């Protein structure tokens with residue numbers, strides 16, 4: 001392949017990295033491993049070094065992460081949240097040590113603090129006079145999202161501490177490995193997709209819009225940085241001790257070092273020990289210990305000069321590529337996948353690896369017969385990271401970009417500027433098989449016996465031309481398929497019939513509106529309640545109704561509009577409706593149920609969260625809210641600074657006075673931390 005011009009290559013690399021950064025930071029749904037992202041990023045850095053004239057203002061090297069997504073209130077923080085530059089080798093650590101020494105006056109000998117790099121989602125906490133008043137995500141570093149309500153549900157993180165003034169802290173929201181295993185088992189048994197890794201689970205949970213769901217997730221916060229406050233503390237290691245002495249959670253593992261040899265020893269001690277840590281650790285962080293020295297060293301636009309990360313290598317294995325096949329997705333996207341000689345990697349036998357897109361195949365120049373290195377970097381699907389070019393025998397077969405869909409032979413199309421190649425044929429059997437597979441998934445219509453072999457046979461025999469056809473299959477037709485007796489055919493037909501009863505949210509998941517995941521599908525279903533209503537909306541009504549839903553940004557709203565306006569999609573939904581598929585969405589729990597049903601509350605005084613929010617929590621738990629104490633009020637919830645006359649009045653009416661904390665334990669939530 002001829003090398004593209006540097007300007008073209010540069011533009012392509014920037015676009016690709018921007019797309020990955022968006023998926024990682026905004027959607028919490030990365031499609032490449034960190035190592036792959038770092039590799040592309042490093043290419044960009046090199047290219048910018050060689051061609052400074054190409055550097056564009058929106059290059060990922062000039063930015064930290066990406067903008068926060070719509071749905072949470074955005075907060076501009078006074079002190080930017082920086083990212084860390086990465087190192088991968090002893091030599092790079094020694095270089096960092098040298099740079100620090102050179103950046104300080106001769107008389108100053110730096111000490112360093114080495115600690116685990118926690119793999120979760122970063123968070124900034126602000127305490128004012130001991131009260132947790134704000135928690136924000138990192139967002140683009142400067143502007144984050146207000147996730148205070150979600151963070152308040154984190155067990156082990158006090159919302160009240162014994163401190164004066166303003167205290168700003170940063171740390172990582174994580175999920176312990178054992179907790180992730182437990183919730184993944186539970187999710188699978190409930191037909192939900194398991195989380196790919198603790199980072200996705202933590203980051204995804206923080207973005208949930210309903211703090212009650214967040215409260216059920218086993219999130220933890222481990223703090224690693226004091227940003228503001230506690231002026232008597234002058235070193236990072238002291239700050240960690242101070243944070244712990246306030247009763248706040250930290251990672252509790254750090255070592256103060258001087259020479260670069262000591263730093264390397266501390267890094268390898270973390271590497272040796274990390275399998276036994278309860279949290280996921282993907283590296284170590286090396287920080288100059290003295291705050292005064294951190295200040296002298298300062299920062300670049302993106303990274304502090306006083307700290308770096310050391311990234312541990314992901315577990316890798318070597319194997320041979322048997323074949324490179326092209327898969328057709330339900331939207332027509334063609335994806336290359338490597339069939340491998342089975343090999344053991346991080347505890348499982350791997351025989352397939354994703355190659356993501358054709359640019360990556362071309363970039364790596366993977367050939368059938370090649371020895372390749374594969375790795376799992378926290379993700380479940382392994383990736384091909386490099387090719388052992390030196391091991392080639394000359395027998396390897398280069399991969400040719402498909403010019404046509406491997407299933408229906410329709411010429412493939414590539415949209416300008418996108419890495420993806422697609423099959424444009426909407427009647428492609430390959431797309432249909434993928435769509436049926438998705439439709440039947442447990443979190444969608446949950447049709448248990450509709451596995452790959454049955455789908456294959458149904459489509460190949462033209463018994464099913466779209467998902468609606470499933471609902472007119474007969475036992476005889478299914479029983480005539482290879483390896484399926486009458487009994488299994490009856491079971492499948494029963495399952496298909498039962499799937500008509502799934503609520504609207506499942507149907508929305510099953511038909512696959514781009515960008516609309518399970519949580520969004522439920523919200524959309526709750527807004528429309530029935531398929532009839534959803535189909536009756538004009539584009540303007542969709543914009544109005546869906547635009548109001550918390551968490552639906554303009555892009556998502558337009559995806560819904562587009563989907564509902566699309567002739568084929570609409571016809572399919574109409575046919576499903578005619579077959580009676582999709583039950584009305586049950587409305588969210590109302591006052592009829594819940595731990596507080598039959599009880600009424602009056603809330604007064606200064607509380608740890610907004611009064612309206614406390615009212616909503618009471619109503620959501622089935623309780624009624626009164627503005628004033630009256631006869632029949634069950635409880636007066638008294639926050640701080642409540643006048644005696646109010647509590648006396650309550651007692652006079654026979655109303656029990658309880659604390660805010662007691663209210664939360666009635667609801668079954670973690671307390672205020674008081």
Ligand code: IVH
Pocket residue numbers: 082083084115116117118119121122123138171172224225285304307309
């Ligand atoms: S210190 C300015 N310490 O890694 C330096 N960061 O790649 C601030 N991280 O955004 C970061 N563990 O979310 C620091 N022990 C640790 C960390 C840590 C994880 C995250 C952090 C940061 C990212 C940078």
